[in-house]
């Protein structure tokens with residue numbers, strides 16, 4: 001089973017590359033951002049609470065996202081493996097994910113980080129904000145807050161997987177296919193191990 005953490009700052013291309021990984025490997029895509037937006041669309045209490053934080057570029061509490069992921073792992077009995085997109089975003093989330101997978105006799109295969117500079121992130125998200133309907137893409141101030149949250153709370157998660165010898169990073173600038181070719185090469189090497 002292949003359990004992949006796709007990592008990188010807001011706008012790095014995690015969602016875009018996830019679609020290519022689903023096509024190639026049939027993995028189950030678990031995006032905490034998509035799950036939270038689903039809760040908002042349904043108008044649940046969790047969604048209403050999360051929306052305030054998301055619209056302000058802040059992270060949702062660990063317990064909320066860990067609970068959502070836990071439910072999704074339980075609902076999948078015969079999957080080929082998961083792409084974790086936008087999760088884990090704190091070291092506490094990474095520790096919880098390890099425990100959840102361990103309880104199912106599974107583990108993370110590896111993390112692949114997409115490296116993209118802040119100017120390019122801002123450019124991509126402002127461009128998408130014009131028609132994505134995502135309030136958190138709407139203005140440079142909120143995008144900057146999201147990048148700040150990433151540098152402050154999420155970047156240390158890379159160290160968590162480095163310590164386990166499970167970390168790879170690639171240049172996330174270039175065409176979608178060029179970037180996917182690098183991801184594909186890393187995964188094929190993991191699968192041969």
Ligand code: AP5
Pocket residue numbers: 008009010011012013014015016017032033034036053054055057058059060061062065085086087088089093124125127128136146172173174175176179
């Ligand atoms: P989330 O939905 O996870 O958003 P994000 O991490 O900010 O990432 P994005 O979806 O904006 O970017 P991406 O890296 O997926 O890039 P994409 O492929 O879309 O989280 C939203 C919010 O939810 C958070 O701020 C937080 O509040 C909350 N949240 C979610 N998970 C949480 C957690 N675990 N803990 C706590 N809170 C959580 O691409 C971006 C754009 O760039 C697109 O327009 C795309 O077409 C374009 N693009 C992609 N690749 C390229 C390329 N190679 N060249 C040029 N353009 C490209």
